[in-house]
Amino acid sequence: MAGGDDLKLLGTWASPFAIRVKFALALKGLTYEYAEEDLASKSDLLLSSNPVHKKIPVLIHNGLPVCESNVIVEYVDEVFAGPSILSADPYERAIARFWAAYVDDKLLASWATMLFRGKTEEEKSDGKKALFAALETLEGALVKCSDGKAFFGGASVGLVDLALGSQLSWLKAAEVMAGEKFIGGDNTPLLAAWMARFSELTVAKAELPDVDKVVEFAKMRQARMAAAAATAPNN
Numbered sequence: 125m126a127g128g129d130d131l132k133l134l135g136t137w138a139s140p141f142a143i144r145v146k147f148a149l150a151l152k153g154l155t156y157e158y159a160e161e162d163l164a165s166k167s168d169l170l171l172s173s174n175p176v177h178k179k180i181p182v183l184i185h186n187g188l189p190v191c192e193s194n195v196i197v198e199y200v201d202e203v204f205a206g207p208s209i210l211s212a213d214p215y216e217r218a219i220a221r222f223w224a225a226y227v228d229d230k231l232l233a234s235w236a237t238m239l240f241r242g243k244t245e246e247e248k249s250d251g252k253k254a255l256f257a258a259l260e261t262l263e264g265a266l267v268k269c270s271d272g273k274a275f276f277g278g279a280s281v282g283l284v285d286l287a288l289g290s291q292l293s294w295l296k297a298a299e300v301m302a303g304e305k306f307i308g309g310d311n312t313p314l315l316a317a318w319m320a321r322f323s324e325l326t327v328a329k330a331e332l333p334d335v336d337k338v339v340e341f342a343k344m345r346q347a348r349m350a351a352a353a354a355t356a357p358n359n
């Protein structure tokens with residue numbers, strides 16, 4: 125660990141938000157204590173470290189909490205030596221922040237609607253359409269951001285790669301559950317190649333959860349939500 129720094133990460137194993145922080149810490153070669161949170165019974169440490177949102181991930185660095193996954197990734201990049209995650213160029217940094225936000229606001233939101241948030245079949249189907257649209261948009265973003273190189277960050281992985289890469293097990297799980305491919309059709313060949321490259325990275329192999337385990341977790345969550353809806357007072 126760099127200079128005796130004390131690092132503790134509060135997360136949950138399946139959370140893409142926590143996974144991208146694990147990616148960043150691993151890229152910098154940092155060792156840290158990891159605490160798996162039970163979100164049904166949040167720890168006092170989580171509640172006191174992130175009193176505003178009460179969400180994981182939280183990185184506690186020498187006793188100081190940092191919240192919000194992309195904020196944490198940028199913090200880790202600024203504080204610790206090692207490969208840079210953000211460009212030195214302010215414009216490139218702004219573009220990376222734009223697409224990292226898009227990946228959560230549009231892509232993550234679409235598969236989450238498809239799997240969990242959509243209440244009707246129509247809403248779920250709208251989630252799937254939004255997922256295809258977001259992936260197509262990201263195909264175009266990859267062309268521009270990578271400038272012909274391997275990653276959104278150029279020759280090496282950047283903020284957008286980590287934000288999108290952290291969702292790969294979920295995207296693959298959603299494909300298994302829907303019985304169809306989302307990435308790699310006629311509209312997203314470059315994204316499919318990016319996905320294959322990203323999946324080969326040491327950090328991806330080490331930190332991405334097993335797809336079957338995510339499928340099982342998602343099905344359990346769907347069953348819990350269905351049971352809760354069936355016993356809700358308005359049913």
Ligand SMILES: N[C@@H](CCC(=O)N[C@@H](CS)C(=O)NCC(=O)O)C(=O)O
Binds near residue numbers: 141180194
């Ligand atoms: N925008 C946040 C989202 C974090 C988030 O949604 N975390 C979820 C787990 S995946 C959570 O802690 N949920 C607990 C809750 O909502 O009570 C980030 O990027 O860190």
